Amino acid sequence: MKARLVLMVVVLTCLFAFAGTISGPYLSRNDVRLKIPNGFPLPDYTFKSNKTEPEIFMIGRKLFYDPILSKDSSVSCESCHQRYAAFAHIDHSLSHGVDSKIGTRNVPSLQNLIWKKTFMWDGGVNNLEVQPLNPITNPAEMGETLPNVINKLKASSEYRRMFKKAYGDTLINSERLLKSLAQFTGLLISASSRYDKYVAGKDTFSSQEKSGLELFRKKCSGCHREPLFTDNSYRDNGLMPDTTLNDKGRGKVTGLVNDDYKFQVPGLRNIELTFPYMHDGRFKKLKDVLNHYAEKAKGNTELAQIGPLSEKDKKDIIAFLLTLTDRDLINDRRFANPAFIK
Ligand code: HEC
Numbered sequence: 115m116k117a118r119l120v121l122m123v124v125v126l127t128c129l130f131a132f133a134g135t136i137s138g139p140y141l142s143r144n145d146v147r148l149k150i151p152n153g154f155p156l157p158d159y160t161f162k163s164n165k166t167e168p169e170i171f172m173i174g175r176k177l178f179y180d181p182i183l184s185k186d187s188s189v190s191c192e193s194c195h196q197r198y199a200a201f202a203h204i205d206h207s208l209s210h211g212v213d214s215k216i217g218t219r220n221v222p223s224l225q226n227l228i229w230k231k232t233f234m235w236d237g238g239v240n241n242l243e244v245q246p247l248n249p250i251t252n253p254a255e256m257g258e259t260l261p262n263v264i265n266k267l268k269a270s271s272e273y274r275r276m277f278k279k280a281y282g283d284t285l286i287n288s289e290r291l292l293k294s295l296a297q298f299t300g301l302l303i304s305a306s307s308r309y310d311k312y313v314a315g316k317d318t319f320s321s322q323e324k325s326g327l328e329l330f331r332k333k334c335s336g337c338h339r340e341p342l343f344t345d346n347s348y349r350d351n352g353l354m355p356d357t358t359l360n361d362k363g364r365g366k367v368t369g370l371v372n373d374d375y376k377f378q379v380p381g382l383r384n385i386e387l388t389f390p391y392m393h394d395g396r397f398k399k400l401k402d403v404l405n406h407y408a409e410k411a412k413g414n415t416e417l418a419q420i421g422p423l424s425e426k427d428k429k430d431i432i433a434f435l436l437t438l439t440d441r442d443l444i445n446d447r448r449f450a451n452p453a454f455i456k
């Protein structure tokens with residue numbers, strides 16, 4: 115009896131120790147290797163000049179969750195890009211930054227970024243590595259300067275230790291900061307939804323979901339192209355401009371009148387989790403989005419492919435959109451706040 119008890123304790127201790135190593139905050143090279151999902155195109159950002167390493171990725175991950183990047187240590191990247199919302203900001207139509215300042219746009223989800231050549235709703239940024247300069251220095255987001263951030267990191271023994279481990283020396287500069295963040299954001303890949311499994315023949319769809327996919331392919335995929343659910347173009351999908359924000363979108367970046375009020379076609383993965391919708395978060399529910407398309411498709415040449423949408427069509431399309439939720443990404447411990455993974 116006693117021997118069995120001792121054996122049980124030994125087995126349990128081993129199990130806990132093992133669980134500790136696989137779930138712990140330390141990652142292996144394999145954990146941070148880029149694996150291009152089946153059926154996905156070659157990415158635009160390849161990590162060629164920013165080779166992924168567990169220690170560098172971990173710096174990026176810590177920075178992402180650290181309010182040290184903001185001027186008063188009140189806002190981190192994660193304040194706006196929440197993990198359980200596929201790194202969008204749930205239930206906030208416009209972004210919220212330091213000093214309770216409200217931004218002018220809805221926070222997009224962060225996923226499959228390495229397949230994008232341009233970022234932001236208007237494509238105003240064209241490099242994943244320099245992208246964080248924008249939120250760090252934007253007065254309505256983090257309101258900080260890069261030199262200040264570098265000085266704060268240099269003053270932190272924890273960051274000095276992490277940089278030493280990653281690079282062999284304690285040099286902390288903007289290049290290392292930005293590259294580490296790009297390793298974290300670039301590896302946020304969503305390719306494990308029920309839709310992906312269905313396409314790979316590993317899951318089944320209900321008849322409603324099947325009908326939704328068929329309708330989607332006919333009516334929506336001209337802009338929301340599979341498998342990323344965007345063709346990375348800028349379009350006007352018929353939204354009435356908000357007169358207070360008067361956001362000209364792409365037109366502001368290119369200066370072309372023809373681009374006014376065009377916005378980046380968002381990828382629709384994890385759409386269930388990333389409400390509210392559109393560049394200004396004007397729609398709370400997917401039903402509102404479908405009602406918009408049903409209404410605006412009439413007489414709009416850009417939206418001609420949509421055609422009439424019956425109540426059943428709308429429901430079927432929504433049922434299909436819900437198959438794009440990817441719990442594997444949301445629950446992936448590699449992307450969790452390192453302060454909470456023990
Ligand atoms: C105050 C809220 C806020 C904070 C803090 C914030 N972001 Fe964002 N982020 C946004 C908004 C809003 C946009 C869209 C901006 C636009 O279109 O003009 C965005 C866009 C992005 C994009 C482009 C996504 C795409 O698909 O085009 C990336 C990448 C990103 N943020 C990463 C980060 C990182 C990394 C940090 C931390 C250094 C960060 N963000 C901090 C609100 C925030």
Ligand code: HEC
Nearest residue numbers: 333334337349351377378379380391392393403407416417
């Ligand atoms: C002409 C191109 C085009 C077509 C066709 C189109 N969309 Fe869109 N879609 C867009 C653009 C552009 C946006 C972003 C608009 C904005 O925010 O100003 C968008 C936004 C969305 C959003 C909100 C995404 C988010 O993250 O906020 C959803 C959901 C959506 N579309 C679903 C659909 C469905 C379903 C169909 C088919 C019935 C469809 N779209 C057809 C271009 C298109």
